[in-house]
Amino acid sequence: MPLVYADTSALFAFFHPKDQFSNALTEAVRELSPDFVYWSYIRFELRHNLRQSRFDSYGELAWSALRAAERTQARLRWESNLKCDSVIEAADEFSGHIAKQFSAGCGDFLHISAARRLLHLSGINGFWTCDAEQAKAAKAAGLDVRLFTR
């Protein structure tokens, strides 16, 4: 199974059936059948956004699917190499190099730094996002980026 780092914008779109990017994400997953990188920051950001979407049946459906995926070992692959402290350090360093060139925010830099770390440690098969600004910074970081548009 290929291992993909999907940023929270992409994972949210994958799980939520009414998200503007949901069709594109589903198509990509059907094509590639990837496992996704999962670590504490993504888990928090994704759960937070999905919790807030639980005001109707679509949100409930998305939440149930997330919980089912979390019960697996492989579909959302927990990466113990990604520790918050060290990823924040790496993101700070990365930001020091290129923050002025891109308008991506600090959360974006965290994702990019985590993906870079995994790329160097064990390899990943791509970085997926729905965020154009983040995609630019991720490309500059040497990641193989797939940007999803409507």
Added chain:
Amino acid sequence: MTEVTSKMLHEKTGQLLDRACQGERFRVVRNGQTEAFLIPATEAVDPEWPQIMSEVWKVQKKSGPKRPNPVLRERKVRNYAARLR
């Protein structure tokens, strides 16, 4: 999940199988890449995405308006630097 190299798996197959029988799970890595999982026979293999997502994908096919991605919306609101440019 414990990480083992393909070399360790080759050299210590019996030991690793004994540990798997007792419930331990292993991720087998070759050349730095995860190549396989060794899990106890009593455990079910993880379902694939179509199984996990079947209900979501059914609903997704129905027409109707889509909604803005909340992660992007939040980032745009927070991105003060971008607004100042």
